Amino acid sequence: MTETYDITIIGGGPAGMFAAFYAGMRNAKTQLLESLSDLGGQVNALYPEKTILDVAGFPAIQGRDLIAAQRQQLAQFPLTIKTNQPVTNLVPTADGFAVTTPAGTTQSTAVIIAVGNGAFTPRPLNVPNGEQFEQSGQLVYSVPDKDAFRGQRVLVAGGGDSAIDQALMLEPVAQSVTLLHRRDQFRGLEHMVDLLHQSRVTVKTPYLIRGLATTADGALDVTIKPVGQADENHLVVDRLLVSYGFTSDYHVIEGWDVALDRTRRLIAVDSAMATSVPGIYAIGDGVTYPGKQPLIATAYGEAPLAVHSIMDQFFPDRRGPIHSTSLHRPDATK
Template sequence: MSKQLDLYDVTIIGGGPAGMYAAFYSGMRDLKTKLIEAKEELGGRMLIYPEKMIWDVGGVTPILCEKLIAQLVEQAKTFDPTIVLGEQMVGLEKQEDGTYILEAASGKRHWTRTIILALGRGILKMAKLEIEGAERYEVTNLHYTVQELEPFRGKRVLVSGGGNSAVDWANELESIAASVTVVHRRDSFGGHERNVQRMKESSVDVRTPFAVTQLHSTNKETIETVTIRHVESGDTERLDVDAVIVNHGLKADFSGINEWGLNMDEWNVFVNARLVSNLPGIFAAGDFAQYDSKITLIAGAFTDAALAVNSAKLYMDPSADRMAYVSSHNERFKEKNRALGVMDKED
């Protein structure tokens, strides 16, 4: 069966920042590369917050997330990797020669020498609000993500949750909404300290430890008021709202990849300092990879990607250089520099 397939040096599973940068860097290492993403577009978890400003990527001034995604996609395509969208990997077969065949849920198969798992948090599913009848409001004013800020302008917005996204949304909406109330069942927040402090110092009404317990509507179409309950005392209060945003975390679906024999927990695969997993020829990068000095930043995902690609190259050719030459001296960029009208001094 494998002889009917095209053999790739590296197959990257996951199209978030780690996967996209791995595709670019794999081209720098002159490897035949395939990138497979379960969704119909690249971007990974970044697609959840397209209007969020990204500040912490080295050398990049504050940039809208959707613009950063577009630039990462363009960079990923630099060396013309094969990009496959809408393919969810489920099966893995190791061949006698040490190569792998990956099987998608659709039945399609992919043949590769090495694999880089850049799965992020898997296929993410939002944890729903566990209140009877809540689903009827999902078509009107109950939201599980914020794609655009403008629809909330002048509205009374309640945000339920205490993680990074909930805090970020509260901060972004504070300047355009009529009011923003954050309801969280714990006194402490899981968001970045600086962002939590910014929220608490703003006009955002922070209610802790409270939980949303009831949604009320006279027209049965939109939420008009919400009952919140103090987690410790049991006291309740009703709040008038125009929109409710819920961020109660995410559930991961790894489509059976967690049954391949990888050393992993619920969210991560454990790798060494060079992003090598316990299975030969399989590496990891980005949020999916876990090791002692892990940095969960987009910038950290780029470093992970380069390390994983370098490890894959050395796995296939132990005599290869440990890393790619920097772009200013890398032969693969000569023609591309000429196309940009940039000539090397030696030319």
């Protein structure tokens, strides 16, 4: 017997987790399929230690605590959650969709794609011997545990939000933090740039990294060069954290048997989060529409839209949500 679900959610990042919770609120028989061994998407995999400031209701919350809270929220409902289950194909059938993972094929009336940007990998530092320093742990691309940086001299390279976040996150625990960027202007949120300038972080701009070597006592010798000048300087640190952003691999969707309308490699959706294929909805970082911002807050907003759209379209006999505001709204015609 093929397992059948009302809703299948592909991708267990913040968007997919919240959609699964919301599907539980609507009593939909739901499965959540995640390719990694753990839920939480980018937040869990790339910045569990970061303090997130822009999630409604939390003035400040660590990435790992936000995902733990989402997990707790999910546990209220009897949902089927399968990790280590990359979806390899999605095929339209008479009753909905056949969803295939390495563990087999299940059937679903509707699908919500919440795969973010697909599998993500950090953009590497372009120096010939980078791999040698990655192996020694002196060149890193993420901070799974900030205590590993305690008392160290750290150089953070990059000019976007995540470089600033990581420099600020390490400042209280590291002996020193230097932030190096190839431009004078940072691309971070204005408030975070203000915090950076008020912090102990030493800002070095506009500089480029030209090479890595080891000092006699085993520290990391980073050759840096001011942009547009010939002279080179050296910075001696314990760790170099490169934060140049991520490249993502969307190939998995390209191999699916459904033809989704895509713009800039993102899935085009309407205001109900519906894709070009009836029955397939999409939310989170992997979608595009006018004004889309790839943020946790927007993903949280999109999840209920997709779930309600599915319930209205495929299960109209099931009662929709009635909030107290709907019950007491004054009649505008009077």
